[in-house]
Amino acid sequence: MIDSILANLDTALLYVFALSALVGAVLMLVLRHPMQVAMALISTMVSLGVIYGLLGVHFIAAFQVLIYVSAVMVFMVYVIMLLDTRDASFTHRFSLWVLPGVVFGVLLFAVLGYGVVLGVDYVANTPASFGLAQFAAAFLTEYWLQFELTSVLLLVAVVAALAVIKGSKGRQRG
Amino acid sequence: MLLLVAMALFALGLIGVIVRRNLLVMLMCMELMLNGVNLSLVTFAQQTGTTAGAVLVFLIFVVAAAEIAIAIPIVLVLVRQRRTLDADAYTDLHG
Numbered sequence: 172m173i174d175s176i177l178a179n180l181d182t183a184l185l186y187v188f189a190l191s192a193l194v195g196a197v198l199m200l201v202l203r204h205p206m207q208v209a210m211a212l213i214s215t216m217v218s219l220g221v222i223y224g225l226l227g228v229h230f231i232a233a234f235q236v237l238i239y240v241s242a243v244m245v246f247m248v249y250v251i252m253l254l255d256t257r258d259a260s261f262t263h264r265f266s267l268w269v270l271p272g273v274v275f276g277v278l279l280f281a282v283l284g285y286g287v288v289l290g291v292d293y294v295a296n297t298p299a300s301f302g303l304a305q306f307a308a309a310f311l312t313e314y315w316l317q318f319e320l321t322s323v324l325l326l327v328a329v330v331a332a333l334a335v336i337k338g339s340k341g342r343q344r345g
Numbered sequence: 346m347l348l349l350v351a352m353a354l355f356a357l358g359l360i361g362v363i364v365r366r367n368l369l370v371m372l373m374c375m376e377l378m379l380n381g382v383n384l385s386l387v388t389f390a391q392q393t394g395t396t397a398g399a400v401l402v403f404l405i406f407v408v409a410a411a412e413i414a415i416a417i418p419i420v421l422v423l424v425r426q427r428r429t430l431d432a433d434a435y436t437d438l439h440g
Contacts, residue, residue, distance in 0.1 A: 180379055189350045194355040198378055205369045205412035205430075212373050215354070219380055222347070226391045231402055235383075238406045243376065243413050250417050251369055260366040272363030280356035287348045301396055309396040312404070317400065321407040328411035332418045339422040 185225050192218040205251045205263050209244060216240050230303045347388045354381030368420050368430045372413070379409050 176183050199208050215241045240278035262310030266272075310318060354377060361374030383402050390398025420430075427434050 173366075185347075188348050189347065191411055193350060193353055196354050199355060199374065199377060200361050200364065202393075205367055205373075208370050208373055208440075212377060216380060222384070223387055226387060228387055228391060228399060231387060231399060234406060235393070238410060239380070245371060246412070246413060246417065247369070247373065253415055254430060255371070255420075258429040258431055260370075260429070264366060264370075265368045267435065269364045271359050275363070276356045276360035276378060279359065280352055283346070283352040283356070284349055287352065290405075301390075301394060301399075303377045306396050306399050310400055311371075314397075323408060324411055328414045331415050335415070335418040335422060337379065339425065 181225055185222060187226070188218040188221045192222070193216075203261065206248070209248050209251060213240055213244050216244065230306065351385035351388065352412055353383045354378070354384065368423070371432065372416050372420070375412070376409060378404055379412075383410075385412055421422050 192215045195218065197212045198211040199215070202208050202211060216235060220235040220240070221234045223235055225228075358374045358376075358378035362371050363375065365371055365374065383405055384403050384407070386398040390396065391401070424430060424434060431440060
């Protein structure tokens with residue numbers, strides 16, 4: 172048994188980390204404190220990074236950890252520490268929409284999963300057939316317009332964030 | 346298998362946005378939805394051997410960073426006005 176597991180170590184690890192990602196996602200729904208939710212989300216993201224590495228797209232795994240875990244989640248953790256989180260949403264963590272929300276989510280998953288199971292049947296342990304060089308060439312030649320548009324998007328995001336802060340300050344003064 | 350995991354992550358994130366009351370938790374559940382989409386894109390890219398899916402994943406990274414950069418100031422402004430993270434305290438915002 173151990174021999175067969177070692178022979179299919181990649182697939183076994185894939186299952187383990189897929190399960191850990193799902194466990195983290197479920198914990199996000201039930202944990203009370205936002206910091207605990209953030210930790211569950213970080214564990215889910217790191218598990219997804221490991222899955223990307225196992226699939227052979229190592230550069231996406233690296234950026235998953237660098238951008239999501241390092242930048243986005245550190246920002247989120249700072250804000251959680253900045254704000255006092257023990258309010259009404261701490262004592263009553265669920266809204267009135269618990270039952271409809273869960274039913275709708277399960278229905279959505281059932282419909283999507285039905286489509287997937289009927290459609291492509293996917294075997295996960297084939298290595299990626301493109302590397303970083305091929306990806307970079309395609310990114311900057313074939314998809315250069317999208318690449319430039321993301322810089323516009325980032326600029327707009329920075330201006331919008333500044334406008335939100337400035338606008339609220341002006342309203343408070345006036 | 347991985348596509349099913351991606352859909353489960355997306356559905357769980359959507360459930361989280363609907364059922365939780367804390368604004369920051371709702372934001373994090375949106376991030377979870379984006380992660381689910383990313384996983385499906387990586388799976389498709391790896392399955393078909395094309396780079397389009399990987400390019401789209403990078404664009405989603407940028408969108409996620411921009412989303413969090415705008416959403417956090419909005420949350421900070423809301424909290425400064427009402428002193429609470431409870432989404433139910435802002436029901437007068439819908440028209």
